[in-house]
Amino acid sequence: MPHRYFFWFILPALAAMVLFIALPIFSVAIQSLFVEHEQVMKEVENCGPFKCETVLQVDNETTARLQEEAPLGRFNGLGTYTNRAHLAFEEVGQIWAKTETWEDFVAGVYNLPLYKALFFTLSYTIVVTPLVLILGLFIALGVNRLPPITKGPTIFASLLPMIVTPLIGSLILFWMVDADGILGATLQVLFQDGDLSLKASAPLTWIMLFVYGVWHNTPFAFVVFYAGLQAVPHETLEAARIDGASRWQQVRYVVVPFMMPLVIFITLMQLMDGLRVFEPIVGFSASAKATSLSWIIFNDLFGDSKLYGSAAATSVITITAVCILLTPVLIRTWRDFHRKST
Amino acid sequence: MSTMAKGNYGLFGWFATSMVVFWLLIAIGPFVWTLWGSFKVQGDFFSKADWRNAIYGVMTTIETGEPFTGNGYWGAWVQEEFWRNALNTAVVVVFTVIISLTLGTLGGYALARSGYRYAFIILIAALIFRAMPHITLVSGYLLPFFEWNLWGRLSTTIIVLVAINQPFTLWMLHSFFLNIPQELDESALVDGCTRFQAFWHVIVPVMWPGVITTGLFSFLLAYNDFAVTSMLLSSENQTMVPRIASFLGTVREQGNVMFAVSAVVSAIVPLFFLVLFFQRQIVSGLTAGAVKG
Known part of the structure; x- marks a missing residue:
């Protein structure tokens, strides 16, 4: 296609992406170098019935004017990145110097907000991804053996947890496991503990969020694996069977190797989704025990005091993490393209 | 693969089938439960006393006179x-x-x-x-x-x-x-x-x-x-x-x-x-x- 036509065809889509994805990334990077204005104080004479005293008071007028003149705030350089709420180099250094064992060091670092969120985000991704892969494969194998009439309804039902809005899906599960919900109340009876609440304990909250992650993401793995199963060559399976392979061995040595590209694909998608985990934390009201990178950004921006600088710094850190994670994939895609074109 | 489905229905078969049934329960159970519960009052859907209240609508009957109510939707x-x-x-x-x-x-x-x-x-x-x-x-x-x-x-x-x-x-x-x-x-x-x-x-x-x-x-x-x-x-x-x-x-x-x-x-x-x-x-x-x- 000639350059001229290509340009006109792609222009609207490209303009949308540049204006609302590329520029915001740029704007986030700039914002992260600024922090909010300090409130301007002025001395006011405060006269009571007995004596006068001078007190410091916020000068709202000047503060507002300052805000209007420079909405970005004041320049702070990389200060936001290194402060306690973000990378916290100083605090990490102190903890490193003070603590003796690895355990203490990790526990100390865990108290810093960004590292806490990073811990959860990574654990979520690392725990949920393999579970999703295994469960998805087994369900696909199981559904594949069902009589044809029942396959359609089974796939329909399986799709629901994935299609449903993440916030709504997590609310539905949360209402069930909440102290008064059906599962929460049953657990209380089972453990003979009237105060047992999943929300109150950090490990249980984490498990709850992992369970949600598996519930929400398994259908995707299932559907992809199920489509893959339809393409497993009959001859290879039959040869394996004639050679005396049991069913487990057929799955282990024929089906699984055949599915490896799909495993890589699903893992990649899970990594992308895991890094942006956010809605379940809101839905499960779990932010006291578990936070994620996306949640920190949301929390900085939500409400009246908007911490643009802080949110932007976390965003830049998140974007950097995503890019590092994507590099191997990009290199592979690039090589594929060159192989095709030559 | 369909030929593989026939024949000996051993351990593998039972495992795979029960896996699917278990998954279906997890996948749609929460939706069915919430749909059913949305026609009850809070005392039933979040029942401290007995989860079966939500099925029979005990509190719902006491509060509204019927076992089902559309109050939540109206509200x-x-x-x-x-x-x-x-x-x-x-x-x-x-x-x-x-x-x-x-x-x-x-x-x-x-x-x-x-x-x-x-x-x-x-x-x-x-x-x-x-x-x-x-x-x-x-x-x-x-x-x-x-x-x-x-x-x-x-x-x-x-x-x-x-x-x-x-x-x-x-x-x-x-x-x-x-x-x-x-x-x-x-x-x-x-x-x-x-x-x-x-x-x-x-x-x-x-x-x-x-x-x-x-x-x-x-x-x-x-x-x-x-x-x-x-x-x-x-x-x-x-x-x-x-x-x-x-x-x-x-x-x-x-x-x-x-x-x-x-x-x-x-x-x-x-x-x-x-x-x-x-x-x-x-x-x-x-x-x-x-x-x-």
């Missing part, structure tokens, strides 16, 4: 005016889908028909953009939108959702157009059509299966979004999902959790029918990316 839709949010969602979703498909088909077609390196670079950039968590982009919009007085409007949100949706739409439609033989539009060009006429008269009539599949996923993105809509819409323009989130805060204090439960069930209904009618397209869309790598 959410009429009292809390949830219909406004449903209307906003409809506006946002319809416009997002139409605009992003229009931009996406033009762009995807161009990308599929251009062999130059820059087309590939655009695709790679789209792949990176697709991986960005949406909330990081939102933190870039917020300040400029406040400054330029664009914040809080439905139209701003629609444009932002369209843009966020573009990378996926471009990839999907690009790989779809690759499967339409190039000879088709080339013969139209030979017959004297311009590029756009060739696209309009030859490609558009055959592109609908791919467009519908892509449209479904655009729909889901716009409908399910929470990060963008909760940050960019003012409270009178809120769509359903952020409204449900704000329900939670206010409603819990007033003891009206059932409003939120009913709102949640109402928001699932369109998704249910979407899967019911377009199951085949959704499955093919999910697997399209996997097969192409």
